[in-house]
Amino acid sequence: MANNSTNRKAILVTPEVCIGCRACQVACKSWNELPGIKTKNNGTYQNPPDLATAAYNIIKYSEVPSQDNPVRWLFVSRRCMHCEDAGCMKICPAPGALYRTKEGAVAFDRDKCVACKLCVNACPFDVPRYDAEGKVTKCHLCFDRIGEGMLPACVKTCPTGALRYGDRDELISTARAEGFGTIYGEKDLGGLGSIYAFKEEPNLYGMKENPTIPSSVIFWHTYLKPLSLIGLGGVVAAAAIHYMAVGPHKDEEV
Ligand code: SF4
Ligand code: SF4
Ligand code: SF4
Known part of the structure; x- marks a missing residue:
């Protein structure tokens, strides 16, 4: 069922300013009392490898070619998108x-x-x-926090502003004013509740095209x-x- 609320909130993810610290993962586990997961080193700092029963969000790490540095790391938060058309x-x-x-x-x-x-x-x-x-x-989306006027735990913890929570329309306007030309999820599936601000192509970060x-x-x-x-x-x-x-x-x- 579509959400017709004019009060629609969202999380705005800005991967460009994410430093891959994973404080958001820890905060989510802490708030939701999720246990640790035993994983293996598979040659990447990304951990765990994907969403899991006890991991509601993860930071995806990827390396891409760069002219300026031997390695360019990209970090992007993976989580439920809170689709309007879910x-x-x-x-x-x-x-x-x-x-x-x-x-x-x-x-x-x-x-x-x-x-x-x-x-x-x-x-x-x-x-x-x-x-x-x-x-x-x-x-x-930390329904038990935002319903009480608090920020989602991951947003509250993020030290760089890579995660922001608020009125969806205002977040989109803010991102545009900051020079982000692409707001991933603005229109997809009726509009996502997890939206992403990019200056580069979203597929560079592994975002799915036309979900x-x-x-x-x-x-x-x-x-x-x-x-x-x-x-x-x-x-x-x-x-x-x-x-x-x-x-x-x-x-x-x-
Ligand atoms: S991403 Fe969309 S369809 Fe998938 S679980 Fe979240 S709301 Fe449901
Ligand atoms: S909004 Fe809450 S439940 Fe969702 S990833 Fe952030 S901390 Fe976890
Ligand atoms: S989104 Fe924020 S808290 Fe999560 S890894 Fe990036 S900078 Fe750290």
Whole structure:
């Protein structure tokens, strides 16, 4: 369901001023009481390698060619994009498991999640992860902080201003006034709630071009999701949608 709030908030990410300190990762873990993750050194400072059950945000590190330096490091925050047109919410058969806050965030209610894992197939950004019971986990834009007038934990901690939180329209105007010609996510999927300010091409930072919700998921969502709302039950409807849209469930590492 689209968010029609005129009060839409957002996180503005400015990778150009990110120093890769990962304080945002630590702050998120601290606020959400997420445990550490055992990882292996795979030749990069990026750690963990991707989003995980206990990692709602990560800093992606990449090296790109540079004329001025032997190595040019790029850092970019990867997290839920809080899409206006949110594939995860479209496909979810369990009412209230994924919901829109008044600030425009896409949050989750673990108790209402039926562990169907459909939302991962519907997310254009491969964001949702699952806990040991198969329940969804992801960034929720610190709904429990912003609802009380506080900044998201990651934003509060960022020492350089690479993460800013506020009124979405004002953040976009500010970024433009600062000379950032591209605001990634300004229009995509109805407008993202995590937007990124760039002076260079977003794909240099690995940003996905033209993100879209898989059409097969939308097709089956359109015809089968209503079944869950007329009494078939979220779990049964989810199993049917999943089978027809993406095939049988497979066990996966979380
Ligand atoms: S990025 Fe994925 S999980 Fe986040 S709101 Fe969009 S569709 Fe949902
Ligand atoms: S907004 Fe909150 S939940 Fe989301 S990445 Fe930042 S600290 Fe974590
Ligand atoms: S806290 Fe800020 S500067 Fe440090 S890695 Fe996160 S976004 Fe970058």
